[in-house]
Amino acid sequence: MKQTSVTTNAPCWVELGTSDPTAARAFYSELFGWREDDRSRPAGSDYAQMLVGDAPAAAITPRYAPRQPTAWTVCFAVADADATAARIAESGGSILKEPTDVLDHGRFAVAADPSRAVFILWQARAFRGAGVFNEPGSLGWVELLTRDPAGATAFYPSVFGWSVAPSEHYTQWGLAGRDFGGMLAMDDRFPPEVPPHWLPYFAVLDADVTVSRAVTLGGDVLMPVFGMPGGRRIAVLRDPQGAAFGVYASGTEG
Numbered sequence: 001m002k003q004t005s006v007t008t009n010a011p012c013w014v015e016l017g018t019s020d021p022t023a024a025r026a027f028y029s030e031l032f033g034w035r036e037d038d039r040s041r042p043a044g045s046d047y048a049q050m051l052v053g054d055a056p057a058a059a060i061t062p063r064y065a066p067r068q069p070t071a072w073t074v075c076f077a078v079a080d081a082d083a084t085a086a087r088i089a090e091s092g093g094s095i096l097k098e099p100t101d102v103l104d105h106g107r108f109a110v111a112a113d114p115s116r117a118v119f120i121l122w123q124a125r126a127f128r129g130a131g132v133f134n135e136p137g138s139l140g141w142v143e144l145l146t147r148d149p150a151g152a153t154a155f156y157p158s159v160f161g162w163s164v165a166p167s168e169h170y171t172q173w174g175l176a177g178r179d180f181g182g183m184l185a186m187d188d189r190f191p192p193e194v195p196p197h198w199l200p201y202f203a204v205l206d207a208d209v210t211v212s213r214a215v216t217l218g219g220d221v222l223m224p225v226f227g228m229p230g231g232r233r234i235a236v237l238r239d240p241q242g243a244a245f246g247v248y249a250s251g252t253e254g
Contacts, residue, residue, distance in 0.1 A: 003180045004133050009160040010180050011142045012077035012122055012129030014200045015059040018070045018241045021046045024060050027217050027239055031210065032137035032202060034058070055131030057138045070242045073110075074119050074142050074198040076160065081107045081123040084159065088113075091158045092151075099123075113155050115148045117196040140203035140248055142181035144173075146196040149185045199236070201246035207233040210247050214239075 006012045018024045025048055028034050034050040034057060048060045063070065078084040081099040088111050089095060096118065097110035105127040112118045122129060132138040146152050149171065156162050156173065165172040171183040186196065204210040207225045214237045215221065222244060223236035234248040 003178050006077050006129045007175060008077050008079050010077060010175050011074055011139060013075035014072055014139055015061055015075065016072050016243055017061050017063045017068055018243060019063060020241050021048065021060050021062050024239060024241055030217055031214055034137060052132050052135065052137040057130055057132055071197065072200050072243055072245055074200055075122045075129065076119060077129060078121045078123050081109050081121045084121050085109045085111065087159050091155050093155060114151050115146050115196040117144060117146060117198055119198055134203050136203055136205050138203055139200055141201035143199045143201065144183045145186050145199060146183060147186045149183055152183055199244060199246055201248050204247045204249050207235050207247055207249040211235050211237065
């Protein structure tokens with residue numbers, strides 16, 4: 001991933017909505033070395049902002065509705081949440097939560113693409129988003145898994161102005177020459193009940209060591225460590241509450 005700071009129309013933050021925030025904080029703290037920023041927790045809330053060093057990296061929150069799945073959600077930085085929400089609707093997507101202010105931190109909306117993959121829009125004010133990218137324990141890549149790659153290829157560039165770099169097996173998303181994510185077509189390897197979704201990948205020093213540690217902590221391996229051209233090694237895991245996420249260790253390509 002070439003993105004190193006918050007960029008408009010690119011990923012800026014990730015949030016885990018989980019059935020057990022306390023257990024999730026313990027799992028990811030052990031796995032990635034995160035620590036909770038006690039100053040960021042609203043009074044009476046179980047919302048927790050997690051830090052890599054002193055930089056915000058992600059949030060762990062309770063589920064806010066009974067039917068909400070335990071899952072990671074990717075946030076995209078936008079200049080105007082209301083205008084982007086309107087563009088999503090015009091492009092065939094849907095708005096699940098209308099743009100709403102979060103104190104003085106910013107303005108957000110929850111949206112879904114035409115295949116119902118969910119994501120968040122974030123219009124920053126006091127809080128910009130992640131303070132670190134592509135370093136161990138931080139967001140390093142985002143991947144759309146969808147059964148409608150043609151529809152996604154039309155939708156996301158229309159909404160966000162992304163560049164599209166397709167190949168036989170994979171498509172990469174980018175902005176101004178900075179690739180930040182990709183798209184994987186869901187085939188019969190994915191059970192019908194698995195919905196289209198965005199999957200965050202976190203950078204790690206050693207993918208094999210991280211996978212072993214995740215299993216020891218009670219996680220599962222959805223995709224074993226896989227070596228890619230250039231030496232990059234990736235894997236997909238599931239935390240003890242059921243949320244999927246990826247990890248990757250950079251190779252010679254950085």
